[in-house]
Amino acid sequence: MTLETDVAIIGSGYSAVALALNLVDLLPPAARVSLVGRAAGQGRGIAYATRAECHLLNVPAGRMSLFADRPNHFLAWLAGQGFPWSADDFVPRRIYGSYVRDCLDEAMKRTGNRAALTLVDAEALGAEAGQDGGLVFALSGGGRLSARVSALCTGAGTRRLPLPEDAVPSAARAFVVEDPWADAWWERLPADADVLFVGTGLTTIDQMLLLRRRGFRGTMHALSRHGLLPQPHLARRADPVETVLVPGEGEVSAMLATLRRQAAAAPDWRAVMDGLRPVTQDLWKGWSASQRGRFLRHVAAFWNVHRHRMAPAVAEEIAALRRSGQLVVHRGRLEALRLADGGLAAVLRDGRTLATRLVVNCTGLDRCTVAASPLLASLAGRGLVQPDPHGLGIRVDDRAAVLAGEGVGRARLYALGPLTAGHFFEITAVPDIRVQARAVAASIHAEIAAGGRKAWMS
Template identity: 45%
Template sequence: MKYDVAVVGAGFSAIAATINLLRLLPASSRIAVVGDDPGFGRGTAYRSEFYQHRLNVPAARMSIYPDQPEDFLDWLAEAGREVGGGDFASRSDFGLYLRDRLAALLRDRANRPRVDFIKSRAIGCIDISPSTTLIRLVDNDELAACHTILCLGVGTAPLPVPADAIAASIRTKIVDNPWRLGWLTQVGRDDRICMLGSGLTMVDQVLALRARGHRGTVDVLSRRGLVPHPHLDQPTPPVAPQLPDTTQLSALLQAIRHEVRQGAPWRSVLDGLRPQTQRLWQQLSVAQKGRFLRHALAWWTVHRHRLAPDVGREFQTLIDDGTVKVHAGYLQRIEASGAGALITYRSRGSAEMNRIGADWIVNCTGMERAGIRHSPLLQTMAQRGLLQGDPLGLGVVVDDRAHLVAADGRVHPHIFAVGALTAGRFWEITAVPDIRVQAQAVASEIAQAVSIGAAA
């Protein structure tokens, strides 16, 4: 059977695309959703059951529908949660909200497209013709679709040292992907933990450890030793910064700093910048984007992706009482030491070598920025020239309507990417407020094409 649309993926991008397709496509059409995650729609972000794993965006901005901003707040009220628009709901509640909204649309069988949820993994693309994409699944099945939406997310970054710098005997004490939360159950109450990476994932993991009764020390190592800032209890309104008409990164950053020095709260300035971020990013040359990633990204991330205020307070208490120690430096090697590990790092800004002893090493370095390395599907497509990896490792090359671009520059009019895979083009496209807009636009374009085809 040939589907009108194949959605490949199982996280927020996939569920946002599917929900919009269900609302927009004619009832006669057929959708296949190929995902390998049991909790469809939750992905890494929204499958946590732990209450302190909270959204980092206020509830008022987390509706799945950009044109119905109150929808998540309505769900929270119906579910009896006392969460206001400026509050930070739990990520597990957001996962339940997504599930409920999908289920409600699926109930109306008579008036909606047919949807087949296929629990599998897409591993290759066999053919692309002007009217059909043929996708190979892991169990050797094939799937044909007129339109395809790739919602694959990006993988988890590997440890920031080569494999031969890690003693083989301690491999079992290294947690490569902390989002498989099972590792928490193996940690002893007084075990020493070393977290590599100091962003939101690290904070989540530290708080989950504490909630499970862990009382040992936690050393955190990252190149700059920067940790995320909290949101304020009483947020200040956005202030759109006055930016010069320039495509120079340094001039833009200077203008933003100037606005803050003039007295605007930095959170307001960053929030005010957000509607312009995609445009500003697109004006930069590849070299300037590379400079941003090398020199400014760590600062951007800790200011832009903030903690819920009470989560920030809880984490700060652990820093203040010495439970959590943050180190700035470069990981050199990981050796076995007794029953644990010895981590050697070079301090930032000096040649001094330091050591951290740990029973567990947890990779919290975050999202993979290696383009397509994490995905056999994307790799096989790239080998056949069907797509290009982004030159800076930020997903794949797409045009301004998220169509995939082939190696020879041709645009695939029927193949789209949604979410962080398109960060090379849009940059600010890794969180719900941006992905939902993109998912809706892609679904609308497909619905229009399907309706025209049906009428012809």
Template identity: 40%
Template sequence: MSDRAARSQNSPLVAVVGGGASATLVAAHLLRRAGPVPRLLLIDRCGLHGRGQAYSTEDPNHLLNVRAMNMSGVQDDPRHLVHWARSQGLEVSGDDFLPRTLYGRYLRDLLDTTAGRPGQVTELTGTVVSLVAEPSAAGWRLGLADGTSYRADAVVLAVGNQAPRRLPWEPPRPRYIADPWRRGALDGIDDGEPVLIVGTGLTMVDLAISLTGRHPDRVVYALSRHGLLPRPHHPPPRPPEARIVLPAEPLTLRELLRWARLTVAANGGEWHGFVDAVRPHVPALWQRLSEADRRRFLTLVARHWEVHRHRIPPASASRIDALRAAGRLHILRGGIDDIRAVAERRLSVRVRSGGKISNLEVGWLINGTGPAATPGTDMLLSSLVTAGIARPGPLGLGLDADPDGAVRDAAGRPHENLFTLGPPLRGVRYETTAIPEIRAQAAALADRLILFSRPDHRERSRQSQPTPF
């Protein structure tokens, strides 16, 4: 759809910065509303509208970490994904873990089928580097890296996960991969040299499966402070969700952990059902903890919660087990003291583990620590914080926002026309990275965005067309 078509309309404009699941679900829920809705300008730096980085993988062994029954993109239709997959001729059940590339196709199709009104949606490939308030038009001016800029009545920061945080001992490239999810980042690893992945979470699981599949003799080492791997999902039949009664107020971290242990014990020791039952209540429980207890949670408990909460499919767990049994995947607990290049194709890594120091020679080092939690690795988010348009979320995680996703400025005041959802809300909600949470946030945000189509917004929108200066 062309910019010319978008400019021909006179309705207000909402700019959505991002091209992945968060952006797609906001657009889909808004466009499914009856009656007049704002036009949408979807800006994605990679041109992957709909799929984003997470679901543009081409490796069929990269599976969703959530069952199909919980991955619908439509809030009021929980079986939407299952029905869509069956319409594609696939025999899919709600208990299946689908390939991520298939889910990318689903999101793209969801965007296409909801953007049916001519001129309603404009897709733009570009990198937003600045956001400036437009007092005269009561909107925003978005500056792009190519020098063009666009006006919008409202902006949604649907930027998804950030790139991994910078490691303190990064060796020179090309033997070091700083962001494995950047398109083409792993293409150069075409030899059989051993690989060291920093991190043992979900990112490591996908990397280990892909890298060992590319070369029959490759050995992978994975290193993290705890050496903990994501737990597998319970095989079918799934256990029922535990019956929980939330702990009373006030709540301390000690009381929260005691409540969790007692609830799991009352559930016969079966923790899968407890984790699934408590998941919708995590944002409220997070808000009830003091700042000091939330900080202690991040330091002492978070990693243990994450490996139980963010589980992997049984098929992925079986592949990891097989690689470890074959000696092709080694899990190390500890840290890195130093890295040096010892040959043209080799790095010497000094690893500290259990009070012992050892040297590990590898051909490649990959930052597999997962998305950064602070806004510093995203140029746009960090610039908004510097300008006072936004401020970091609690404990420096993501961006601060009100319960509905309205971004707060440096003084703590929520903007009326600047929103975010998904991963940037980690400090506010903690659990906010999975499709069920993002889907609910997108549906609620659509209710707010549709207000921009009311008559009192139309006059202001005439000065905020999506036209380059």
């Protein structure tokens, strides 16, 4: 059976909900918006599905409203629910997920002049061109959804452990956790065994906090190329310092030198990083492909730990783990895994080996590849999307409209969130995505209005 809709939003995490909420307010009441995603994750995505109280937002509550034009919306929701948190607090992500879900439920009520929003409990497995730039999606369960305009909000997905197949004997796979969000992997880890996290970013931090809550006594090893952990937020955010960097002017290395000088002169370097926010996307857009490549190779690891920081309470816990010796951070590259003594020996490129019961892949969600998603692979196979040359999602223009391959007509297709990192770079956090969601909703509104009103006027 083929369902018909005016707008199909594929994915059900934060980006999808933020777009849906803007659309139901902008589109006329007779318009139909369908949000396609697995029911269990609707409104939460990967980031806000956690039930663990120790998993805190890494952005203060005052900056986490779903709506760019209503900055206090989340704070008002917290107060309305009787929660004690205020603007500078780092709220459990579970609570934020409830906020997003609540707003989604509210948007489905057909009140006032709102367009109709329907949740479709399915995965979009593939898509082909329909009429007038529309798309027809093949859904799990066998149904199809035909849409006049579509938006991909499928998130970053997870990367596999960065090792060739032959570097991991098949029997060793049983000791590898490829996706730490997918199952309760820690139940397979004895309380006094050792564990190795590959990656030292926020995903690793989350997993370590969970182990600690469960009374884990073994050693936690964390490994990454630079061995850098995320930096802590200040307990009270300093006012951002206006940046001196000008998009399109200067080499990457010169810009960094300027940034360092500005940080050294500022009361706190975080104020300089925060001052970059309004121009970060334009700085990235102003670089050539080779400059972007150099930034990703040499700077991105340092950038990420300064830009995506830990809540102060979390940072204190991690520092205590390091001081006690229970957490050991290693700088290096994983080269192979071997079976050893009821667990694994992790072999590093410099010849060191680390004994561990489990290896947990926390290499991140920051890069999304077309190959990792059947839907994106299907669209790419038809030339309807093109992979970003740096592996940062798919190619889009300034309006987040998806760029088709040469000789292929553009579908009425947009993309949001981490999927558009190739063009916008910093487009993973709520304060960035909510602005994009608003702008894409306005583009979709204009596109549908220009394309004729007959679908909802007839």
